[in-house]
Amino acid sequence: MDADVQGKQREGSTEDLDAEVIVVGGGPTGMVLAAELALGGVDVLLVERRADQSMPGSRAGGMHARTLEMFDQRGIVERFLAAGEPTQTHMFGPILLDLAGVPTPHPYGLALPQARIEALLAEWVAELPVRRRREASVEGVEQDAATVTVQLADGTALRAAYAVGCDGGRSTVRRAADIGFEGTDATTSYLLAEATMTGDPPLGFTFDDQGRHAIGPLADGAGRVRLVVQERPPRPGDRPTAQELADAVLRVWAEDFGLHSPTWISRFSDAARQATAYRAGRVFLAGDAAHVHSPLGGQGLGTGVQDAFNLGWKLAEVVRGIAPEALLDTYHRERHPVGEQVLEGTLAQTAFLATDPHGTALRNTLVGALELPAQRDQLAGRFSALALRYDLGEGHPLVGRRVPDVALDTARGRVRMFALLHAARPVLVDLRGTDAAPSPPEALPVHVDLVPARADAAWELPIVGAVPAPAALLVRPDGYVAWAGDPTDGSLRAVLGDWFGPPKAPPR
Ligand SMILES: Cc1cc2nc3c(=O)[nH]c(=O)nc-3n(C[C@H](O)[C@H](O)[C@H](O)COP(=O)(O)OP(=O)(O)OC[C@H]3O[C@@H](n4cnc5c(N)ncnc54)[C@H](O)[C@@H]3O)c2cc1C
Numbered sequence: 001m002d003a004d005v006q007g008k009q010r011e012g013s014t015e016d017l018d019a020e021v022i023v024v025g026g027g028p029t030g031m032v033l034a035a036e037l038a039l040g041g042v043d044v045l046l047v048e049r050r051a052d053q054s055m056p057g058s059r060a061g062g063m064h065a066r067t068l069e070m071f072d073q074r075g076i077v078e079r080f081l082a083a084g085e086p087t088q089t090h091m092f093g094p095i096l097l098d099l100a101g102v103p104t105p106h107p108y109g110l111a112l113p114q115a116r117i118e119a120l121l122a123e124w125v126a127e128l129p130v131r132r133r134r135e136a137s138v139e140g141v142e143q144d145a146a147t148v149t150v151q152l153a154d155g156t157a158l159r160a161a162y163a164v165g166c167d168g169g170r171s172t173v174r175r176a177a178d179i180g181f182e183g184t185d186a187t188t189s190y191l192l193a194e195a196t197m198t199g200d201p202p203l204g205f206t207f208d209d210q211g212r213h214a215i216g217p218l219a220d221g222a223g224r225v226r227l228v229v230q231e232r233p234p235r236p237g238d239r240p241t242a243q244e245l246a247d248a249v250l251r252v253w254a255e256d257f258g259l260h261s262p263t264w265i266s267r268f269s270d271a272a273r274q275a276t277a278y279r280a281g282r283v284f285l286a287g288d289a290a291h292v293h294s295p296l297g298g299q300g301l302g303t304g305v306q307d308a309f310n311l312g313w314k315l316a317e318v319v320r321g322i323a324p325e326a327l328l329d330t331y332h333r334e335r336h337p338v339g340e341q342v343l344e345g346t347l348a349q350t351a352f353l354a355t356d357p358h359g360t361a362l363r364n365t366l367v368g369a370l371e372l373p374a375q376r377d378q379l380a381g382r383f384s385a386l387a388l389r390y391d392l393g394e395g396h397p398l399v400g401r402r403v404p405d406v407a408l409d410t411a412r413g414r415v416r417m418f419a420l421l422h423a424a425r426p427v428l429v430d431l432r433g434t435d436a437a438p439s440p441p442e443a444l445p446v447h448v449d450l451v452p453a454r455a456d457a458a459w460e461l462p463i464v465g466a467v468p469a470p471a472a473l474l475v476r477p478d479g480y481v482a483w484a485g486d487p488t489d490g491s492l493r494a495v496l497g498d499w500f501g502p503p504k505a506p507p508r
Pocket residue numbers: 024025026027028029030047048049050059060061062063114136137138139166167168169171172192268286287288289295297298299300301302303304
């Protein structure tokens with residue numbers, strides 16, 4: 001057993017846990033969740049099958065704007081920006097979702113291979129009090145009224161108050177918790193590879209009756225390329241052989257351009273499945289464990305990371321005894337509909353990009369409509385997740401939306417709204433001015449930061465446009481507005497209790 005796990009293991013009650021929360025799977029979702037839990041003061045153990053963060057090839061090619069904003073909220077976005085390339089994204093084939101002019105500090109997507117994203121996340125996690133257990137494969141999960149037991153392949157049983165499956169599309173945790181995974185079967189598959197071609201392959205897209213295929217150069221050396229070959233009907237197996245790759249290249253391009261030395265061959269499909277519940281008692285699912293879909297549109301990694309930002313602070317508050325247990329049910333309530341929408345968007349894109357007569361007719365009929373500015377903006381707001389609104393009830397138009405990164409004049413000078421979220425604590429921003437009597441501090445749970453400030457009278461929201469700045473607003477640690485309004489009319493108190501526990505709840 002790892003030394004850092006050993007110290008906590010004793011037999012018996014909930015006080016003898018190996019960790020307060022066990023996160024299964026150290027991909028992008030699991031790492032962000034572990035970091036958020038550590039920031040929330042939770043003793044977290046991250047259990048991962050891989051020996052280190054290195055991965056052959058790279059699945060995701062980048063992130064959309066809201067994921068960048070969430071890293072900005074934690075003060076780590078510069079690391080990603082320094083490593084990647086800002087880019088505007090194409091969706092539905094030719095539709096350019098240009099975010100220039102959208103009110104966000106990051107009006108672009110970031111092209112950055114998943115391997116680099118994971119390496120940067122691993123650096124962040126290493127700076128936080130997260131215990132890690134590598135080369136540990138989870139085989140089962142059981143729970144009783146007070147604890148979860150996570151069973152490892154080497155026979156070790158680890159106990160925690162909660163466990164979260166961030167263990168990818170084939171999630172062991174999801175199966176063990178007996179959570180359904182429903183959706184649509186694959187209609188097409190894609191063989192993906194990184195290899196060397198000594199010849200002169202045609203770079204770019206090639207179309208035939210099986211679909212669209214592509215060869216693109218890789219930055220890491222002469223003749224190294226990334227290949228995508230579409231297969232219709234879909235072919236089975238997510239680890240195709242070198243022979244399958246060679247056959248596929250010959251089938252599409254009729255020559256192999258001196259193809260050799262593949263370093264990564266993989267297969268994905270447009271199957272779209274979602275967990276029927278994101279929570280079963282003390283077990284949660286996040287990321288690909290909760291939703292899989294075609295990578296068209298590049299939303300998988302970002303959706304998982306945003307699941308983690310949504311769940312992390314909630315779980316931390318409940319584990320620390322600050323907020324009521326019911327807070328945990330809001331995770332499914334908020335994130336399941338988002339996952340549903342992501343699945344729907346990828347299915348729509350698959351249909352739209354099909355090279356059969358139906359797909360061609362759909363494109364020819366609708367592409368003009370999708371290029372209209374209003375329609376394009378709707379798509380940009382949806383795919384970047386900047387227009388996301390959780391259903392947190394009626395009220396000010398900010399409620400349920402991500403807080404805009406407006407400039408605030410505070411007693412400590414001018415600060416960005418996002419900078420207030422670096423510590424992953426809830427913030428009550430009182431905009432009645434730095435001289436006004438602040439909202440009564442006795443009504444605040446002690447872990448809620450109170451920031452008296454002044455700001456512009458109107459704030460710009462993506463898609464929505466300008467909204468009046470409220471007198472005060474309560475921002476959750478994940479950057480969504482829980483409440484906005486008049487801090488003296490009594491409405492704040494009830495919302496505070498729901499999200500952040502009773503006034504002056506002591507931190508542990
Ligand atoms: C070809 C392709 C292109 C893509 N492009 C994009 C893109 O451009 N943008 C985007 O946002 N998304 C993209 N995606 C999706 C993205 O790769 C995934 O959504 C993302 O990796 C999900 O992260 P995750 O942490 O939830 O799961 P995973 O990345 O699958 O991580 C799961 C982790 O759990 C570990 N694990 C699994 N089982 C166990 C076990 N039993 N015990 C212990 N550990 C376990 C694994 O080793 C792994 O580290 C793409 C996907 C593919 C296939």
